[in-house]
Amino acid sequence: MALLRTPTAHQDDRAAGVLLAAACGDALGVPYEFRPRLTRNQTPQMIGGGLGPYAPGEYSDDTQMAVCIAQALVDTQPVAIQDHHVLNEIADNFLTWYTTGATDIGAQTRSVLSKARYDVATPWSASVLLRESRTRWQLGRPSAGTGSLMRTAPVALYDLHDPEETAEAARLVSDLTHADPQAGDACVIWCEGIRHAVLRADFQGVRKGVELLPEQRRAWWHTRLDEAEAQDPHTFPNNGYVVSALQAAWSAITRTPVPANNPAKGVFAADHLRLALEAAVRAGHDTDTVAAIAGALLGARWGASAVPWHWQRSVHGWPDITARDLISLGVRISHQNQPDRQGWPLAERHPRNIDALKPYQVAHPHDDGVILGNLPLADLDPADLEVNAVVSLCRVGSSDFAHIPDRDHLQIWLIDRPGANAHGHYTLDQAARAVHGLRQEGKRVLLHCAAGRSRTPTAAARYSGLLGIDPATAMTDVCKALSPNRPWVNFELERFVFDLAGTAQPPVSERVWNTRTTLNPRSAKE
CATH class of the missing domain: 1.10.4080.10 (ADP-ribosylation/Crystallin J1)
Structure with missing residues (x-):
């Protein structure tokens, strides 16, 4: 080998x-x-049936x-x-x-x-x-x-x-x-x-x-x-x-x-x-x-x-x-079954960020059926976290949010580091659409990342875009709602929000939300 x-x-x-x-x-x-x-005009769907017959989304012997x-x-x-x-x-x-x-x-x-x-x-x-x-x-x-x-x-x-x-x-x-x-x-x-x-x-x-x-x-x-x-x-x-x-x-x-x-x-x-x-x-x-x-x-x-x-x-x-x-x-x-330094993907409880050990949650400013927060919310008693669906933007342990059915706990592969996302626009959009789809089913959704400071606000702002809110307003309102948690907005993820809306990103000096939150210094330099 x-x-x-x-x-x-x-x-x-x-x-x-x-x-x-x-x-x-x-x-x-x-x-x-x-x-x-x-035909070319017909789009296949995971509707089940077949030779099984199979449930919708169920795979076969392959x-x-x-x-x-x-x-x-x-x-x-x-x-x-x-x-x-x-x-x-x-x-x-x-x-x-x-x-x-x-x-x-x-x-x-x-x-x-x-x-x-x-x-x-x-x-x-x-x-x-x-x-x-x-x-x-x-x-x-x-x-x-x-x-x-x-x-x-x-x-x-x-x-x-x-x-x-x-x-x-x-x-x-x-x-x-x-x-x-x-x-x-x-x-x-x-x-x-x-x-x-x-x-x-x-x-x-x-x-x-x-x-x-x-x-x-x-x-x-x-x-x-x-x-x-x-x-x-x-x-x-x-x-x-x-x-x-x-x-x-x-x-x-x-x-x-x-x-x-x-x-x-x-x-x-x-x-x-x-x-x-x-x-x-x-x-x-x-x-x-x-x-x-x-x-x-x-x-x-x-x-x-x-x-x-x-x-x-x-x-x-x-x-x-x-x-x-x-x-x-x-x-x-x-990985030949060898976890990384944080125990991923085998750990039952993924390590919490040292600067984000306390649970934090706040209602989305444009939809109070969406809760914005961080990974330590997984440590709460389920009764204290009144959601029935979770969209995770970071790595989680196998037992984190264990009370949420697998079908209603989606993990979106989004990395909070400029240049690290293979399909950044697509992935951010998918995160927002996952929240939107779950909300259309009447789910009360937690949207979170490790600290709730960068991935969470940008995905939340993109979700606002799906509700018809322009990106500048969305970023301002989301960062204002999260301000007690000191969001540090990743400049690249922030740009994705504007790109997805087809809107030019304002210069740093014109970004209203910067006066209401702690800005990532790297963002200002960009």
Whole structure:
């Protein structure tokens, strides 16, 4: 294994996005699997149904099996996936899922797992799966379905700095149920695409993945990728076949234009994740699988911060997994289950800022159903915090605000440091829209960050913008309301508020709110 290096904040965001976006693609595709193909004018929604039938936002076997791998990778010591203990943990999780949690299962996967289930002569379940899978392929039975590609994403996160090790692991985990070399090749290509995207924030890793294959198969795969880049996703209708599924997913990603950022018109480059996943669903046939495959790579490129808030709120599935869990699993795998200095993402209680240890809360000046505050509010008795939904703009512990249902506790990936947000306009807008959406449902919402001084007022001001308040008035009124808490407004986040409204930001000397609050000195210099 390569030596673990400390990921950047952007790389953490992208690692967090891999399983989350894959699950969102899966849940988005569930209602349309094997049904008439959606037209370009129809927008897929997480409405549930499908082959399960599934609840709205519930993902299928694609993500269920990925979670089996992910949980094995965080439950074992950080050694190579090829280690028999790790591989056996994955195999055991597959078998447990097969007997207790599978809501749907592909024919090839079922064939292998059903035979292995009854073999008690071998103590290592991974060796039984490998034997059954390889025997099936050697006998000429179909073994190139999508069952291994759809679940491969966690493997890509485990050893981010070693492409050869990742490729070897991807093929071996594929072989547990799908021993056809084409299935293994597809997993190698896609894992390299994901691994590279997490590190570099581009899609070039897919082509680099082809170079990790045996030389005699590289030209064939480059041709398949060329075809995908030249044709729309629906032109690969046999997407129950691993090669066609990869082509459909790659087509959806590469043929969906990346929007040019125009915050004032609500257009963001990060929208590429959503638009490409919608295109993947429109491929038709095995819609959830194609979209899950595409989602893993899109999440690796764009990050958790690019996943729409309402998707994050809805997505869930076996075994009682939510968006928060998917984010945590992705980060933990990429960190080889080692938390950072603050214990994130494993700590039950995230450390409070030393200068913000006391709870602080105040009503939003333009909507008293929104409470503005800080993270120490999680320490209050729920009866003293009269909210039933929370939008967190900072890291929180797994037990912070535990009385709020997971569905109503949204965590928006916003960093209070200029230049640190991969999609700052989009993320700030999503935070405000999350508050707006929850309020439309009649929820009483807490909007908070660590100290309640920078992210909170800017997200609150953007929410005011959604209510029709101009940004200068919004910033003035919000900062006045928060003035006892001494807000220090991050100049970049403040600028995002004005950009989103399509309004020029006034010079520092003309900003009324500066006379009513403590201004971050860095802001004045800018």
